[in-house]
Amino acid sequence: MxxxxxxxxxxxxxxxxxxxxxxxxxxxLREEQEKVVTSCQEKIQHWRKVDSDYDALQERxxxxxxxxxxxxxxxxxxxxxxxxxxxxxxxxxxxxxDNWFAKCSAKQAAGLVEHRKEHVRKTIDDLKKVMKNFESRxxxxxDLQKMSDAAGDIVDIREEIKSDFEFKAKHRIAHKPHxxxxxxxxxxxxxxxxxxxxDSLADKDLWARLEELERQEELLGELDSKPDTVIANGEDTxxxxxxxxxQNIGVHVAPQVTDSVTPSSCRVAVTxxxxxxxxxxxxxxxxMNGSDSYHSDExxxxxxxxxxxxxENVRDAEGAGDNSVPTIYFSHTVExxxxxxxxxxxxxxxxSEKKEEAKRKRKSSGGGGHWAQELPTIRTPADVYRVFVDVxxxxxxxxxxxxxxxxxxxxxxxxxxxxxxADFDDRRGLPRSVSCDEATxxxxxxxxxxxxxxxxxxxxxPPVTGTPEAFSGTVIEKELLSPSxxxxxxxxxxxxxxxxxxxxxxxxxxxxxxxxxxxxxxFKAARLQQKN
Amino acid sequence: xPFCETRPENGAELVPTDNSAPHKVDLSSKIKEQKVVVDELxxxxxxxxxxxxQQNSNIFFLADRTEMLSESKNxxxxxxxxxxxxxxxxxxxxxx
Numbered sequence: 001m002x003x004x005x006x007x008x009x010x011x012x013x014x015x016x017x018x019x020x021x022x023x024x025x026x027x028x029l030r031e032e033q034e035k036v037v038t039s040c041q042e043k044i045q046h047w048r049k050v051d052s053d054y055d056a057l058q059e060r061x062x063x064x065x066x067x068x069x070x071x072x073x074x075x076x077x078x079x080x081x082x083x084x085x086x087x088x089x090x091x092x093x094x095x096x097x098d099n100w101f102a103k104c105s106a107k108q109a110a111g112l113v114e115h116r117k118e119h120v121r122k123t124i125d126d127l128k129k130v131m132k133n134f135e136s137r138x139x140x141x142x143d144l145q146k147m148s149d150a151a152g153d154i155v156d157i158r159e160e161i162k163s164d165f166e167f168k169a170k171h172r173i174a175h176k177p178h179x180x181x182x183x184x185x186x187x188x189x190x191x192x193x194x195x196x197x198x199d200s201l202a203d204k205d206l207w208a209r210l211e212e213l214e215r216q217e218e219l220l221g222e223l224d225s226k227p228d229t230v231i232a233n234g235e236d237t238x239x240x241x242x243x244x245x246x247q248n249i250g251v252h253v254a255p256q257v258t259d260s261v262t263p264s265s266c267r268v269a270v271t272x273x274x275x276x277x278x279x280x281x282x283x284x285x286x287x288m289n290g291s292d293s294y295h296s297d298e299x300x301x302x303x304x305x306x307x308x309x310x311x312e313n314v315r316d317a318e319g320a321g322d323n324s325v326p327t328i329y330f331s332h333t334v335e336x337x338x339x340x341x342x343x344x345x346x347x348x349x350x351x352s353e354k355k356e357e358a359k360r361k362r363k364s365s366g367g368g369g370h371w372a373q374e375l376p377t378i379r380t381p382a383d384v385y386r387v388f389v390d391v392x393x394x395x396x397x398x399x400x401x402x403x404x405x406x407x408x409x410x411x412x413x414x415x416x417x418x419x420x421x422a423d424f425d426d427r428r429g430l431p432r433s434v435s436c437d438e439a440t441x442x443x444x445x446x447x448x449x450x451x452x453x454x455x456x457x458x459x460x461x462p463p464v465t466g467t468p469e470a471f472s473g474t475v476i477e478k479e480l481l482s483p484s485x486x487x488x489x490x491x492x493x494x495x496x497x498x499x500x501x502x503x504x505x506x507x508x509x510x511x512x513x514x515x516x517x518x519x520x521x522x523f524k525a526a527r528l529q530q531k532n
Numbered sequence: 533x534p535f536c537e538t539r540p541e542n543g544a545e546l547v548p549t550d551n552s553a554p555h556k557v558d559l560s561s562k563i564k565e566q567k568v569v570v571d572e573l574x575x576x577x578x579x580x581x582x583x584x585x586q587q588n589s590n591i592f593f594l595a596d597r598t599e600m601l602s603e604s605k606n607x608x609x610x611x612x613x614x615x616x617x618x619x620x621x622x623x624x625x626x627x628x
Binding site (some may be wrong): 053057058060070071073074075078081086104420 | 583585587588590591592593594
């Protein structure tokens, strides 16, 4: 009864109430609570009537046996009666439920009635309790409403939890060390520093600088040897991107480049970076060096022209003079292999040793061309298989399929767990980058290593500016990275990665013919990646 | 045989409830009913039979006319008393 008047004013109040407590909802809550209270009251009423009925019945039963017979009006349907006599006054049938009856005396029936009355009373008590409970609740909600109406005293405090971006990043970083050798850790530290520096530099400035550089390069002759260095930078960035660290590397390189406006200065900067990496002495650096040399070789191959030996020599000389041009080159492919090697068998160890050796050689010789000996020339799809060679017990074993990773074939998969991400990327990259044709040519792949070495010896100084061959490892790079396909740079990296471990082989600077196009494309690619 | 039926208004006692206003209305209607009953009973001829309905059922028990009359009178008095009490309460409340 009280409830009905309550809701009206309450609703009004709720409408005007402060937003924080969502007045309409509170009002509704109160409504529901009041509903419960009223329904409880109704039920109690009903049960009281039942109780009273039982009372009357009990009384009647108590007095019924007092007389032998009663004159009554016998109901004949709801509205008709006929006079009659109630004779068996001490004989009652009790409804037990479900239309079952029990015959008993009036006294027993009275007992049953008593029992039922108890039940009724209990029910009434329960209902009363519920009603009380809800009445108090209604009071509480009323108070709540009043408080909310009073002022903005009550404030909803919420803390938004941001998505786990940071966590992800951390996770990645954490994962890296596991997958890579101890030496890599040092490397990482350097990278981190670089990143910081990068952060300090505005990205925009960086990019602007890069564009400027691009323009300058264009202005300068495309055939200049300098473009090579530029390329090297671009490669560095790409390779770095492939590994997770790459970004760091790229960043590292980039600032230096920005510092030096002229290409020559760029080269110097590059050399510097190479030296730094050399100091770290990590396998990574080694691999990088190797890859650099390899890459240059490859480029030479791509250039394909036979008569460019002189050119190459010149370039090598330049590299030697600069001392670091080769170091700058990073081969994307190298790193994945390296990872595998680290985790894998003893063969891997040998590999790393080789790399180090190559590096030492290079350092001592100042980037001489002799490293190029081991480099494989990719002129036909079959050559691609030479690139993918497993080293078993120090011997080169051709891979049956370049689409499969060595580790899987050999079931030496310890690495998969650790460096799985990098490896996977590489594996995936291979198929993507390498055309199907190469895969088909598996038969040729068997002779890979020896052939490769021989070849490298023979063509120690591959033509730099020669006409492009039908197939070359770098061709893919060109296509993907070339200015005409700016959006694809991401694809390019896998391609680069496919070119494998050969890095030990080579030396310094690669052919300049492709450079102009490559240069621009690499910068763009790097920029795109960074943006991504 | 004409007969008069009276229903015991025991229910009145059962509702000593919280809400005075509705109870009061209820009570007044009951009082009116009871007045009618008393009048009817008192105006019955002596040879009339009076039956009383068993609560919550359709059976009518033959009852004594005079007894019923006195009973209903008593009931009426009680109702009136109750009604008075409620009115007094309300008055006092208003005064306060």
